[in-house]
Amino acid sequence: MVRVLVVADEISPVIHDAGVRAMHPDLVLGAGDLPWDYLEFLSSMLDVPVGFVPGNHDPEVESPAAGFKGWLTGNGLPHEDPRPLGCTNVDEAIVDLAGLRIAGLGGSIRYNDGPNQYTDDEFTKRARRLLKLVGKRGGGVDVLLTHSPPRGLGDGEDDDLPHQGFTALHEVIEQLRPTWHLHGHIHPFGQKQPDRTIGDTTIRNVVPYRLMEIEPQLERVMGHG
Secondary structure, eight states, X not given: OEEEEXXXXXXXXXXXXXXXXXXXXXXXXXXXXXXHHXXXXXXXXXXXXXXXXXXXXXXXXXXXXXXXXXXXXXXXXXXXXXXXXXXXXXXXXXXXXXTEEEEEEOOEEOSSSOSSEEOHHHHHHHHHHHHHHHHHHOSOOSEEEESSOBTTSSOOOTTOGGGOOBTHHHHHHXXXXXXXXXXOSSOOTTSOOXXXXXXXXXXXXXXXXXXXXXXXXXXXXXXXX
């Protein structure tokens, strides 16, 4: 069993404090729209792996590029490591962290010209690239980590464009069959949001944080029971 602290969208004074150590997580997952400093604090304070996907209010995530003597380069010039430091970007990727296999898709529906926003068609292309990547790797997925929820499952109303979910996530869940789909983006404003299910997958809104225990299911093969 892996003890996972999942955070998203709102800074919690319970988490942004040295007392977070008492939670004893094995892994931290960030579902977007949190300051890089917040994720870096958790990485430093807890000394456990931190995986994240960006939200629509996050800056564009830089990718490290090796340069002369191992320096990281941006526009051909040496610079500091890409932030958030000590954290793994899971966006459009599949990674193994603390014994769990995590697949990730960040961002929200496009409603202005900000970063990490996509039309439904753009997100569908990203989702299918992820499915292809997971298919090549084989095996099951324990957690699908996204910023936005699936369309019609815990997202905003039709007149609330910025908080609408993505239709393509239904296909992703159907094919990957993760134990958990964890997302942020929809603020509960103090009201705990109910879990939702698609098949064997439980969908959970994690804003501002959830402490969970997840049992690895890596013996599952994608598309089989």
